[in-house]
Amino acid sequence: MNSLKIKGNTEFQPDIESVRQLIADDITKVNHLIQKRLYSEVELINQLGNYIVNSGGKRLRPILVLLSAGLFGYRGNLHTEMAAIVEFIHTATLLHDDVVDASLLRRGQKTANQRWGNEASVLVGDFLYSRAFQMMVEVNSMRIMEIMSETTNTIAEGEVQQLINCHDPDTTQERYMKVIQNKTAKLFEAAAQSGAIICHRPLEDEHAIASYGRHLGTAYQLIDDVLDYSSSAETLGKNIGDDLSEGKPTLPLIFAMENSDHATSTSIRQAIETGGIDKIEQVLNAIVDTGAIAYTANLAYDEAEKAISSIAKLPDSNYKQALITLAKFAVERTH
Numbered sequence: 001m002n003s004l005k006i007k008g009n010t011e012f013q014p015d016i017e018s019v020r021q022l023i024a025d026d027i028t029k030v031n032h033l034i035q036k037r038l039y040s041e042v043e044l045i046n047q048l049g050n051y052i053v054n055s056g057g058k059r060l061r062p063i064l065v066l067l068s069a070g071l072f073g074y075r076g077n078l079h080t081e082m083a084a085i086v087e088f089i090h091t092a093t094l095l096h097d098d099v100v101d102a103s104l105l106r107r108g109q110k111t112a113n114q115r116w117g118n119e120a121s122v123l124v125g126d127f128l129y130s131r132a133f134q135m136m137v138e139v140n141s142m143r144i145m146e147i148m149s150e151t152t153n154t155i156a157e158g159e160v161q162q163l164i165n166c167h168d169p170d171t172t173q174e175r176y177m178k179v180i181q182n183k184t185a186k187l188f189e190a191a192a193q194s195g196a197i198i199c200h201r202p203l204e205d206e207h208a209i210a211s212y213g214r215h216l217g218t219a220y221q222l223i224d225d226v227l228d229y230s231s232s233a234e235t236l237g238k239n240i241g242d243d244l245s246e247g248k249p250t251l252p253l254i255f256a257m258e259n260s261d262h263a264t265s266t267s268i269r270q271a272i273e274t275g276g277i278d279k280i281e282q283v284l285n286a287i288v289d290t291g292a293i294a295y296t297a298n299l300a301y302d303e304a305e306k307a308i309s310s311i312a313k314l315p316d317s318n319y320k321q322a323l324i325t326l327a328k329f330a331v332e333r334t335h
Contacts, residue, residue: 068195095125158182188217215307247275
């Protein structure tokens with residue numbers, strides 16, 4: 001992968017832990033709020049909810065809310081509320097995703113559906129969605145309700161689009177990028193935008209930070225696609241080749257299929273159609289031979305650059321530099 005060129009002031013480039021330190025107190029408040037609002041009198045909800053929420057996620061989306069609010073000088077408590085709301089929505093999508101994909105492993109441990117069953121996972125996912133909207137009402141902002149309701153609806157559309165693409169070797173790069181934008185990037189966008197909204201910033205600033213989040217989320221998902229074919233299961237926290245086993249034509253597969261000889265392309269098509277990994281070695285070789293990993297990674301780097309460019313005109317601060325570092329982290333991570 002090429003090293004990401006950071007634009008602007010490059011003297012202050014904290015690593016991801018320094019980013020977390022910048023908002024450490026807020027992160028602690030968000031974690032406490034998540035635990036508090038996760039509580040239900042139904043014990044199964046507590047068990048399953050705590051299991052998935054505390055399973056080692058990066059909390060990138062809540063971090064994005066906090067950094068955005070900090071960038072615009074927010075003073076108050078709504079940013080921690082919004083960070084928890086975004087994490088609940090994200091966690092709900094994970095629970096539903098794992099059921100749809102029949103996944104057995106996430107973040108290096110058994111998925112909730114593997115431990116408690118599909119029915120419980122879907123219903124607790126619904127609980128988290130509804131709890132998020134309860135909290136949104138308390139934020140008392142029609143603009144927040146507008147953005148987040150549109151976001152959850154778009155995510156649902158992305159999920160259905162992905163389902164349509166599954167086992168379809170004729171899925172194009174354009175169709176796949178649309179899934180990424182709807183299913184993943186949209187929540188990053190909303191997380192970033194919410195910081196500007198609660199600060200009552202003008203639409204120009206709101207659109208700038210929303211664009212940052214959208215490009216960041218796209219870059220993040222593209223690197224996920226890269227890691228599915230270039231990391232060990234131990235490093236990534238899931239089984240290598242999971243996307244192929246689920247019949248998902250992600251970008252490395254699409255590119256390799258379009259740029260291989262007829263015999264190899266046919267094998268990849270069959271692997272996507274059947275969702276089988278019996279030809280995983282041949283597929284991996286094709287991905288390497290065609291440069292599919294580098295192609296996908298370069299697109300991710302382009303998206304990270306676009307994210308950074310989106311906030312170029314916003315005031316310089318430690319929060320802005322942290323957002324730049326977050327974009328760099330999204331494309332240079334190994335898991």
